[in-house]
Amino acid sequence: MNVKDFTIEKYHKGLLNKEFTVASFIEEIFNLIESEDSRLGAYLSLMKISALDEAKKADEVLAIRGADVLNSQPMFAVPMAIKDNILIKGHRATAGSKLLENYIASYDATVIRKLKSAGAIFLGKTNMDEFAMGSSTENSAYQKTRNPYDLERVPGGSSGGSAVAVAGHMALGSLGTDTGGSIRQPASLCGAVGLKPTYGAVSRFGAIALASSLDQIGPFAKTVKDVATIFKTISGIDKNDGTSQDIKYGEDLINPDFEKIKKLKIGIPKEYFNLEGMDEVTKQGINSVIDFYKKSGFEVKEVSLPNTKYALSCYYIILPAEASSNLARFDGIRYAKVGPSTPLGVNEIRSNAKNLLDLYVKNKTQGFGDEPKRRIILGTYVLSSGYYDAYYSKAQKVRSLVKKDFTDAFKEVDVILTPVSPTVAFKIGEKSADPLAMYLSDIFTIPVNLAGLPGISIPVKGINGLPVGFQLIGKSFREADILGLGQYYEKND
């Protein structure tokens, strides 16, 4: 058995045919992590003891219930990696920040609770840009994560660790968070499938918030079908997230009716294709996908999303505004347990602090990296009196226009097809000195978050070299459309 050959679907078939045990598979994955992850840097912490323990228990359940448990629980015993801003009770959750170096989660995020009851096994927590602020995972306070296709290049971000865990075969599935492209862009750059669900489809309870009106938790996996399986498990209404919605997703989410899928109309937004700085291989890749759908008999037509060019400005006003408020709670007290040897010197700071304010300032000054500081300053600025109308209020109105563009386009088509990232994976260090250049790498994914829609990144087939992903954007809560269309692409040539 070579764990590199497996998808979730194939893994379950293997268990069904008793080709291997859960324990032997999980051990094999940890062997791979031990040999590969010192180079790739996907994981920040491993949960080996609990994972192997869960694996043994899963084998016992399998011995008694056999096929029955595999058929009724599609996530049973599936080894998963979790982004380090999602809480697993009793385990560290750093969000890639030194400020949370000693923080141990005291409860499970709703998605974790759901995956646990579905039988999934957690392998560890993955690296990310600090507080999910970044598009390359270079802003992590802990380590660099490298692209499995070229170790000199970034994996994308902010969920770079979760993308590499899957693309590097060190997990069969993983969870990330996507505020402006943080699942789809690293999926595209690493050749994995990544889904940003509709706003409200998945509970955000237990995810460390970046921008609450934009954040969603979503899955990575090697195939569209696997992504659909994870998504179906984690979705649903939750009393702990007032924005979560009660949507009854059907079986067609995982097993689409391709006769129905073939009737979907696909829109190509012209504004996404005349961007300066889009590389040739990406352009060709996306065109090959458009040709595929045309040749397969799909109705493909041009649509217009005229306010796309304002989405980036709009997003980089709204996100810092919300982030500056969300990150205020990280005051170095509530989420920073004092340890005997904390590198931050929390004890020292505490004993030297003149008063509470002084303690805040000392902790935040040392705990936050440059990018969170930059965005908190920016957010504080756009919200401050005198600038509120010019920036924040203006951005909320432009957000309304961006959303209306999609509403209008969806009167003509069912799904919109676009690139995910304007370029393939860039070199480590190439954009880290220029925040604006880094922000531009999310230009095709940001509008989807502003409008609250579902979007998926799927690898373009037949690319030699660095992966290219294409994006399918669906109507609200119509994940079944983009997942079905994605499976159609995967299954046909």
Next chain:
Amino acid sequence: MSKLEKKDLEHLAKLSRFDIRPDQEERFLGDLGKILDYFNDLNSVDTSKVSPIFSGGDLKNVMREDETLPDNLDNILCVSEFPEKERGLLKVPPIFE
């Protein structure tokens, strides 16, 4: 729109509750200046007849009774994360000197 000056940056840092090191100031002013310039493209959008939205979805208020919930293990574990505590409450340095 106006240009961000050094004194603005210091004021914003104060509001944000952190210090910016003197060697970082120049770089931050440069970065933020470029980003704020980029935002100028929004001036060309006519939003006079547009209502703002605050989320991509349709949000409704979700209410519940204001009642104390019994202590459970999660609460106890949460308190155990406090750096200093007294009778189950968070202990912090004085607010006034």
